[in-house]
Amino acid sequence: MIAVTILGNNSAIPAYDRHPTAQVVTVNDNMFLVDCGEGTQMQLSRYRIRRSRISHIFISHLHGDHYYGLAGLINSFGLWGREHDLHLYGPEMLKEIIDLQMKAGGVQLPFKLIFHVLGEDGVLVDLKRTEVSCFKVQHRVACWGFLFREKRNPRKLDMDNILAAGIPSSYYEKLQQGEDYTHKDGTIVKNESVTHAAPKGKSYAFCADTIYDESLAGKVKGVDMIYHETTYLHNLEERAASRFHSTTLQAGQIAKLAGAEKLLIGHFSSKYEKLDAFLEETASVFPNVELALEGVTYTA
């Protein structure tokens, strides 16, 4: 299961107690933070998230509303006594900015902060049960989306059939990986006869800030849940394009083209106090859509 907890769902200017972008993505035992707008450390406290479990932070781009909370969070991790590594993925200049801020404050972190520069589309993190990759999106500055995948679980053993077939326990791990078993006399036990397929791993794509771009759908094809920004309602389509943002109908269209199961929308302009129209408009194109509301956890 993948769980996404929204900490900020607003665009550049905080308004109506809506905060700039930040999301906690939990995949199996792994907890990730995606973007870190101003106030993220307060939002983590407000929603009682076990921040020490965050192992990797991904920053999509260097507009302030996506990372101005990062230096504060890193500092606070130090003050809270964190000792385990923290991996940070972001555009190249992010390292320079954070290094400069730590230097200016004379900060000595008690943990290792390991910076990784985002570049070509590809796998960033390959853990036992989880994989995270990045893909470029089209925005005013260099910008990346992130794709989270649960790895396919190992096949489940059918112990009755395994014992009946006389397969030694030293071979069980290979059975879980889908291999057949060959007896000394050459007879073969087909894997399907002694194991069952595990459910398919889930996937979630965070598409960051982006102009309407149909090629994006190809990059996240078949994903279970997709987060796509809807900075504006449909009637401001021109403004959206001029600022490299998207509208409700466009987000719905990308989710449809990608064949996603579920769509989450956010990054609402501070022009809008009420959000109902975002849901209605998007649902007209892609019915299984939800507003990304702060403090709420959505699952894929």
Added chain:
Amino acid sequence: MIAVTILGNNSAIPAYDRHPTAQVVTVNDNMFLVDCGEGTQMQLSRYRIRRSRISHIFISHLHGDHYYGLAGLINSFGLWGREHDLHLYGPEMLKEIIDLQMKAGGVQLPFKLIFHVLGEDGVLVDLKRTEVSCFKVQHRVACWGFLFREKRNPRKLDMDNILAAGIPSSYYEKLQQGEDYTHKDGTIVKNESVTHAAPKGKSYAFCADTIYDESLAGKVKGVDMIYHETTYLHNLEERAASRFHSTTLQAGQIAKLAGAEKLLIGHFSSKYEKLDAFLEETASVFPNVELALEGVTYTA
């Protein structure tokens, strides 16, 4: 009158809905922001402060809890359409940090941001009715306090006596400045006989983060209201000293030595949920003390 509105009263780690340091200081028609911890722009909105009136921002030092909200506020000033100049006073590296963040985000501000480097003690801003100066304090990194003074108001004209003495109206402004009037025949009208002294201008000293330092009292001698940090209660005096912070009793002692009228205390450690003991302990040394509470305005 000088009015100080507290936006953040906590030390490094935000806790219990208390925020890092930020204060709005209003002197006559002038509005200043002192320090700008993370979330200051949200706090300005929460307390409905007319942020466009802020003309000068003073940053005491480069620990994150005193300036991590600055880049976000500057950005938002741009998005809100500010066109008039903004003066920023801070340690030298602050310019590099802000410039780098604006460059990384491709930000073109629609107003002029004028940076001034803090240095020796002295006057920073000299306006018609207000003067702001800085003074060095002792902290782990270079750190400054700020002293706000209402200039002494012009003397009040006693129109009955002025008319009786036959003084022409073209001379009224000089009378307000305290000058005598000499008739053509050489007879002198003493200023005191035709004007009244205006009330003395008020003053407020923001002493930033500081270790207990008696020389500080000399720098803010006779000030009406003083803000002095109390990161810790008295029993943690050693910890306070080791971190270049102060305790309740020490803040009271500085206010007493300075001969201040009123003391405001803040920058409370996130160790403490309740603040009552801060008030009690400090009042045992300096009775006219108040807790700096967020959203509350204190006047000198």
